[in-house]
Each structure stands twice: as C-alpha cells, then as structure tokens.
Amino acid sequence: MKIIRTVRAMQQVCRDARRTATLGLVPTMGALHDGHLSLIRRASGENDVVAASIFVNPLQFGPNEDLEKYPRTFEDDCAQLEREGVAILFAPSPDEMYPQTNGQKPQTMIDPGAIATRLDGAYRPGHFVGVATVVAKLFHIIQPDRAYFGQKDAVQLAVLRQIVRDLDFDLELIACPLVRDKDGLALSSRNRYLSAEDRKTALILSRTLIAMQDDIRKGIRDSHRLCRQPHLLREADESFKLEYLCIVDPNTLLPVSEAVPGALVAIAARVGETRLIDNFLVAEVGP
Ligand code: PAF
Numbered sequence: 001m002k003i004i005r006t007v008r009a010m011q012q013v014c015r016d017a018r019r020t021a022t023l024g025l026v027p028t029m030g031a032l033h034d035g036h037l038s039l040i041r042r043a044s045g046e047n048d049v050v051a052a053s054i055f056v057n058p059l060q061f062g063p064n065e066d067l068e069k070y071p072r073t074f075e076d077d078c079a080q081l082e083r084e085g086v087a088i089l090f091a092p093s094p095d096e097m098y099p100q101t102n103g104q105k106p107q108t109m110i111d112p113g114a115i116a117t118r119l120d121g122a123y124r125p126g127h128f129v130g131v132a133t134v135v136a137k138l139f140h141i142i143q144p145d146r147a148y149f150g151q152k153d154a155v156q157l158a159v160l161r162q163i164v165r166d167l168d169f170d171l172e173l174i175a176c177p178l179v180r181d182k183d184g185l186a187l188s189s190r191n192r193y194l195s196a197e198d199r200k201t202a203l204i205l206s207r208t209l210i211a212m213q214d215d216i217r218k219g220i221r222d223s224h225r226l227c228r229q230p231h232l233l234r235e236a237d238e239s240f241k242l243e244y245l246c247i248v249d250p251n252t253l254l255p256v257s258e259a260v261p262g263a264l265v266a267i268a269a270r271v272g273e274t275r276l277i278d279n280f281l282v283a284e285v286g287p
Helices: 007-020 034-046 074-083 113-117 128-141 154-166 191-194 196-217 221-228 232-233
Strands: 001-003 023-028 051-055 088-090 147-151 170-176 239-248 264-272 274-281
Touching: 001 007, 007 051, 007 088, 007 128, 023 034, 023 128, 023 191, 034 051, 034 147, 034 170, 051 074, 051 128, 088 128, 113 128, 113 154, 128 154, 147 154, 154 170, 154 264, 154 274, 191 196, 191 274, 196 221, 196 232, 196 239, 196 264, 196 274, 221 239
Parallel strands: 001 088, 023 051, 023 147, 051 088, 147 170
Antiparallel strands: 239 264, 264 274
C-alpha cells in the first residue's frame, strides 16, 4: 500500500491509476472498525483499485467537540487497510489540506444550504459545511469513479448526494448498509468513548428503532405515533439525552407524516459525553 501525504503526489498517483483502472474511494477519519471494512470490501468488489483516506478533518468539529480526543490509531488502521488490499492511502496533515490558514477556516468552503441545518446539522452548527468542504476536496484530488459512505451517517449521505448533484461531480456515490455490534449497537469510532455503563444505556437507540420496526410491521404508519416510544422514557436515566427521533425523507431530510417505504427513521442522543446516532430505512424492514 502506498501511503501518500501530499495533495500533489496523490493527484499524480490517482491520475496514473485512472488511466488503466477504475478507482474506488473510501474516505475515513481513521479509527477503523468493521463498518469501514465493509465499505472497503464493497469498493474492492466494484473497482480495480481502491484508495482510502484517513484525515481527522478539523473543519467538521465544533469548538466544544472532540477533535483533540478523537481516536487516532494510524498504525493499526494501516495494517487493516493493507490486509483488505487497499492500494493507495491518502493521509495528509491539516496543514497540507488547509494550507496558509494558520489553524483558521479556509476562505473557500462548500455550504450545502438548508439541508446542512436539519437533524444533526441543527445540533452541530457548521459540521456539514466542514464535511462538504473536505469531501469536495477529496473528490477533486482523487477523482474516483465511485465513492463509498456508510448508511449510518444518513444525514451526511443526504448532504453529499446533494453536493454531488449540485456541483456535478462525475462519480457514483454508494451508500453501504449500517453495521452493528453483536449487542445491536451501531458501529462507530466514537463507541470507544463509552464506559461499560454507558454502553448499556447506548442500546436504547437500537432498541427504540427495533420497537419502531415492530410497530411498522404491525401496520402503524403515523409518524407521530411511531415516535412516541414509551420505553425511551422508561429506560432512559439522566445520562441519556435524546436529541431527535424522527421520520424524514432520506434525500431532503424533511419530516414525512407516514413511515412509507423508503422513509428514514433516525435517532440521535447523548450518552454521557458521547453523541450517538442510528437509523433505518423503512424499505429495509418491509410492510
Ligand atoms: O464519515 C466520516 O468519517 C467523515 O465525515 C468523512 C466523510 C471522512 C469526512 O471527513
């Protein structure tokens, strides 16, 4: 695996690869888990060459968020990527990605507009401007044929679908299924922050969604009724703070009154200091 640290070198290597091969990109912030590896495997199946990136993007962290303590496990990540047959790893420094900003925000940023203020965007102001900006830069530098993102970050996916459309990126955006731990918790690099006690509390997210899936199977479709999940209140103690539980259109993130097939059921909560998200698409569970 080639590990590349500069934009210029990455552009060159990717340009060469694209001459004879299709190129798949898996952008990450490192601290890799099985969810990331599922993206890599899908990319390997669909492209001749797979490139991954590891970059903890300062632009997508708010002033009181976890940029400093975000897990950095570079050696271990490299070993996993190597095992999965990734050919090119782009791992730039913040100064390489945002030169001449002296730690400040760059002048040019991609603002996805209203969609970036919905759901997680309402709780993390500026987050999706940071995501859209770094992903647009990665798309320009690497110019992949396909780019792979996890369905777990359903809001990120909606934002990225919009920027691909609005800015005419010539690539296919591929959403890959959410991966869960044995106990049902959606895999996330931030799960490492959870204490054993927090981890039990965190299962309220997946349990709530399972209860909603059951209700949908029973034929309940009304969004308000589905979102009134009594055990959310019963089980939650003061370490669990619900941010949202809603049913929305997966492309616009606007609320829908009924859980029609294809609708996105999404939940976000704080468990202690850790912010967690989870979701499912109604189509996945059927009528
Ligand atoms: O999903 C992530 O890990 C990040 O938001 C991404 C897409 C790599 C951009 O920094």
